Every structure is written in structure tokens, then in C-alpha cells.
Amino acid sequence: MHHLDGTKCSFLLCVGISIAICSFIYLRTGSPTEPQPQGGALACRSLPSECRAFEPWNEQGAERHCQNCQVENYILNYHLNCSNMTRDLHFIMRPLSDEEEAYPLAFILTVHKELELLVRLLRAIYAPQNVYCIHVDAKAPREYRKALERLVSCLPNAFLSRRSETVTYAGFSRLQADLNCMKDLAMSRVKWRKVVNLCGQDFPVKSNLELVQYMKSRKWRDRNMTPGVKQPLTMRHRTQLQYKEITGSHVAPLGKGIMKGPPPHEMKIYFGTAYYALTRDFVDFVLKNQLAQDLLEWSKDTxxxxxxxxxxxxxxxxxxxxxxxxxxxxxxxxxxxxxQERTAHNGCKGRYVRDICVYGLEDLPWVIEKNSMFANKFESRTFPEALDCLEQWHRDKVLKQAAVAIEPQWMLPVPSCHSNTSAYNSGAEEMTTGFMPKS
Structure with a gap:
């Protein structure tokens, strides 16, 4: 009898302990989370004090409209309602001046990662009169492509390229990705004037208005921008030897230094950056002219x-x-x-990747003072504060230059969640230049 009582007590004790453990696990991990409403505010990352001190809204007393800051989660996790998306993610859906509306631009974006950075880049350069072709690497995750399909479905002048390449660093596939978008843009109804190519880790320094004015300037209005020089001796191996692209991995010499034939039509080979701003007529030349097609074919194993x-x-x-x-x-x-440390710049305050600086916060004064069209490169996870500050600085400049009344949802979110547009709608006030050195 005592033996049965002991067995019963042990059994009840085990059951009690099991119930307690299961309850604890359920409360910690098993309870369903409430779905967040579309457009609901998510946590904003505070701006560093070094950034806030230079922002014009801080000096002029304008406070901001606060909405969803976590753009990647928004695109990935929500069934998008387009009007809510463009509002909650602060896309500017009206031309900001007649000058910009009369000079539409085309953009090529080649991307494969950094979804948050891409969305923030796109909203920074977005204008309804422009047109945007996004080439998504064929090896990008399916979820990534689906997120971008949802995004561009809400932007009538943005689309994914019809053909995707598996892009290899330094391979012909990288050039082919741009050409795929050029073919699509050549058929666009938008009468774009020049095309600019970007990668997913770029971010603008000039506003769209400044880009238009720069490209319309006397020096550049009828010309292409392809910075470069006659191919230096140190770079000639790139086109004198044959290379093989290991798809999605790397580019390697073919055999033990197999020589290529000379360039077609006795062309002189130049060396420059992979970035450009090209006229529409030049794009037609690239796509249709026999000289261009012969050079393209010759370049496939370079x-x-x-x-x-x-x-x-x-x-x-x-x-x-x-x-x-x-x-x-x-x-x-x-x-x-x-x-180029100590000659062209004062060193990288972030970190080098393939000998290019991923910008940290302390690199921004140099970036802004240089005032190029775009800056490269940024990582939203490694040095998020650099992107946060430049993005706020850039949007402030865009809104300050606008020739139309500012809509509250165009202002980017900051920790102070109130809306006051008066500081932007006063066109007579001078734009504060943020990180620019003061005279």
C-alpha cells in the first residue's frame, strides 16, 4: 500500500513538473504574437548627436513626422497597400520643380543584397518623372526578389529587368547586367535624357535637382560622363590575356596566360570606372552600332x-x-x-572592403564636401549611423530646394514624432549645409 502511494505521489509530481515546464516554454516561445497593423510605427534608431547637431531641422525648430523606420521588415513582412507604402516609407510622389519634370533621368540599379539600403537608396533618388530599372542578381534569395517585386509594383515608373544574370565580381556578367537594363530602358515610354548606373551600396550626395542641373550644364549637356584614361601599363593584362568567368564565384586566367587578339577595328582601349552618365543617343549607339557590338564580343573573356x-x-x-x-x-x-590615403583623402573611418572604404560616421564631412553625384559605399548593418545621417542630410536638402509645398509624409522619421513643415515651406531661408565646413 505504501509502495502504491509513493508511486502515485511520484507520478503526480512528474506531471506537475511537466506542466510547469510546458507552460514556461509556451509563454516564452509558443504564444502567438499579435500581427502589427500595416503602417504601424516601429522603433526608430536614434540619430547620433554628431549628426543631429548639424541638421537644419534641429536649428530651425522643425519637428518630424514619425513612422515606420524598419523599411526591410516593412517590405518583407507586410502585404503592401501601395498608397500606405509610399506614405509610410516617405517616397516623394510629385515632381518637386518644373525643371526636374522637364528633364527626366533613367537609373540602373544592380543589386543582390542589403535590402534595407536598396529601399532607402531608391526612395532617396525617386521622382515620378524618372524611370528606374533594377537588375536583381539571379543568385539573390527568392525572398529578396519577391520583396522587390512587391516594392516596384507600387511604383509605376520602376521595374525589374526582364533578364537576370548571375553576376560575378569582375566578370562579363556585371557588364551584361547593365546592358540588360539598357535594353529595357530603351523601350521605356519615359523620354529620359541621361542614364546613370548605381549599385546597391551607393547613396546620393546631390539632390535630383542638382543632378539635372549638373547634367544640363554647359560642360556636360551633350556629353557622356565616363571617367577614365588610356589604359595604363599596369592594367593591360586585363585585356591582353584571356580570362574565364567561374559563374557566381570569381574570374581566373584561362590556362597559363593565353594571349588575346588585338581589339577590333584597331580601337584604343581605355581604363576607367564602372560608373557613368550616358546620353540616350549614346545608349542607342551601344546597343545597335556594329563597332560597339564587336567590342562587346571581344570583351567577353577580359x-x-x-x-x-x-x-x-x-x-x-x-x-x-x-x-x-x-x-x-x-x-x-x-x-x-x-x-589614395593621405593624397586624395584622410583615411577610412569605417573599414576597407576590396580596398574601398565602407563609410563610417566620421567620413561624412569628406563625402559632403567632395559633393560628387553619389558616394560609395555604405553598409546599413555595419555602420548604420553613417547612412542615417547622410540620408537625413540629403532629404533635408531635397525638401529645402523644392518649388512646391512640402507634404508631411515626405519628411523622414526621427525620434521626435511630431509634424511641422513650416521650416521647409519658407523658401527664403538659406539651406544649412550640415557637415560642410563653416567659413
Missing amino acids: FSPDEHFFVTLNHIKDAPGSNLEGGWSGEIRAIKWRD
Whole structure:
């Protein structure tokens, strides 16, 4: 009898302990979370004091409209309602001036990661009169592509390129990705004037108005920007030897240094950046002219052909908008190269990746003072404060230059969640230049 009583007590004790453990696990992990309403406010990351001290809204007393800051979660987790999305993510859905509306631009964005940074880049450069082609790497995660499909479905002048490449660093696939978008843009109903290419880790320094004015300037209005020079001796191996692209991995010499034949049509090969601003007529030349097609075919087994293809074509006298004596002119990108420390810049305050600086907060004064069209490169997770500050500085400048009344949802969120647009709608006030050195 005592033995049965002991067994019963032990059984009840075990049951009690099991119930307690299950209840604890359920409360910690098993209880369903409440779905957050679409457009609900999520946590904003506070701006560093070094950033806030220079912001014009801080000096002028304007406070901000606070909404969803976590753009990646918003795009990934919500069934998007387009009007809510453009409002909650602060897209500017009206032309800000007649000058910009009369000079639409085209943009090519080649991307494969950093969804949050891409969305923030797109909203920074977005204007309804422009057109945007996004090339998504074929090896990007399916969820990433689906998120971008949802995003562009809400933007009538943005689309994903019809053909996707598996892009390899320094491979022909990188050049082909741009050409895929060029083919799509050539069929666009938007009468764009020039096309600019971007990667997912770029961010603008100039406003859209400043980009238009720069491209319309006397120096550039009928010309292409392809910064570069005659191919230096140190770079000739890129086009004198044959290379093979290991899809999605790397580019390697073919065999033990197999030599290539000379360039077609006795072209002189130039070397430059992979970034450009090209006229529409030049894009037609790239896509249809036999010289361009022959150079493209010859370039398929070269190393990093995107760094010689466009700049070489831009030095052909008969090419539309050619710039034979351009050299490195054209302030397309602010980049801190490792080998230019103490000559072109004061060192990288973030970190170097492939000898290019990923910007930290202390790099921003140099970026803003250089005043290039765009800056490269940023990482939203490694140095988020640098992107936060530049984004606020850029949007403040955009709104200050606007020739229309400012809508509250155009202002980016900050920890102070109130709306006051008076400081922006006063066109007579001078724009504070943020990190620019004061005279």
C-alpha cells in the first residue's frame, strides 16, 4: 500500500513538473504574437548627436513626422497597400520643380543584397518623372526578389529587368547586367535624357535637382560622363590575356596566360570606372552600332570589362556625346581607395572592403564636401549611423530646394514624432549645409 502511494505521489509530481515546464516554454516561445497593423510605427534608431547637431531641422525648430523606420521588415513582412507604402516609407510622389519634370533621368540599379539600403537608396533618388530599372542578381534569395517585386509594383515608373544574370565580381556578367537594363530602358515610354548606373551600396550626395542641373550644364549637356584614361601599363593584362568567368564565384586566367587578339577595328582601349552618365543617343549607339557590338564580343573573356567598355566607346569620335579629352573629369562617385590615403583623402573611418572604404560616421564631412553625384559605399548593418545621417542630410536638402509645398509624409522619421513643415515651406531661408565646413 505504501509502495502504491509513493508511486502515485511520484507520478503526480512528474506531471506537475511537466506542466510547469510546458507552460514556461509556451509563454516564452509558443504564444502567438499579435500581427502589427500595416503602417504601424516601429522603433526608430536614434540619430547620433554628431549628426543631429548639424541638421537644419534641429536649428530651425522643425519637428518630424514619425513612422515606420524598419523599411526591410516593412517590405518583407507586410502585404503592401501601395498608397500606405509610399506614405509610410516617405517616397516623394510629385515632381518637386518644373525643371526636374522637364528633364527626366533613367537609373540602373544592380543589386543582390542589403535590402534595407536598396529601399532607402531608391526612395532617396525617386521622382515620378524618372524611370528606374533594377537588375536583381539571379543568385539573390527568392525572398529578396519577391520583396522587390512587391516594392516596384507600387511604383509605376520602376521595374525589374526582364533578364537576370548571375553576376560575378569582375566578370562579363556585371557588364551584361547593365546592358540588360539598357535594353529595357530603351523601350521605356519615359523620354529620359541621361542614364546613370548605381549599385546597391551607393547613396546620393546631390539632390535630383542638382543632378539635372549638373547634367544640363554647359560642360556636360551633350556629353557622356565616363571617367577614365588610356589604359595604363599596369592594367593591360586585363585585356591582353584571356580570362574565364567561374559563374557566381570569381574570374581566373584561362590556362597559363593565353594571349588575346588585338581589339577590333584597331580601337584604343581605355581604363576607367564602372560608373557613368550616358546620353540616350549614346545608349542607342551601344546597343545597335556594329563597332560597339564587336567590342562587346571581344570583351567577353577580359577581366572586369565594365571598366573599359563604355569609356573606350566614349573615345570614338563619331559616338554620340563622345568626350575625347574627358580624362577623369565628371564627379560621378566619391570613393575612398586605400592606396589614395593621405593624397586624395584622410583615411577610412569605417573599414576597407576590396580596398574601398565602407563609410563610417566620421567620413561624412569628406563625402559632403567632395559633393560628387553619389558616394560609395555604405553598409546599413555595419555602420548604420553613417547612412542615417547622410540620408537625413540629403532629404533635408531635397525638401529645402523644392518649388512646391512640402507634404508631411515626405519628411523622414526621427525620434521626435511630431509634424511641422513650416521650416521647409519658407523658401527664403538659406539651406544649412550640415557637415560642410563653416567659413
